[in-house]
Amino acid sequence: MTNQIDLEAEIHRLLIEHEQVAEQGITVHHRENVVVLSGEVESTHRRDEICRQITAHFPGVAITCDIGITRAQAPSEVEEIS
Structure with missing residues (x-):
């Protein structure tokens, strides 16, 4: 059986x-019995x-994707500096 550190390393690779x-900006860590992917x-x-790729490559592992979306749009309001 693969240990947690090896599994995290395989997923990160x-x-x-x-x-x-x-993608290099995703963090992989174990939380209880689940591998959590986080980042933006x-x-x-x-x-x-x-x-999809991670769950397909590791079908026997409980995976939670806690990956956010970076707002890449220009601001809609003008910021006032006083």
């Missing part, structure tokens, strides 16, 4: 090396693809 993911990406499509 897949996040970095998989051609459809190639630029779109829901990217987040969903990351979560």
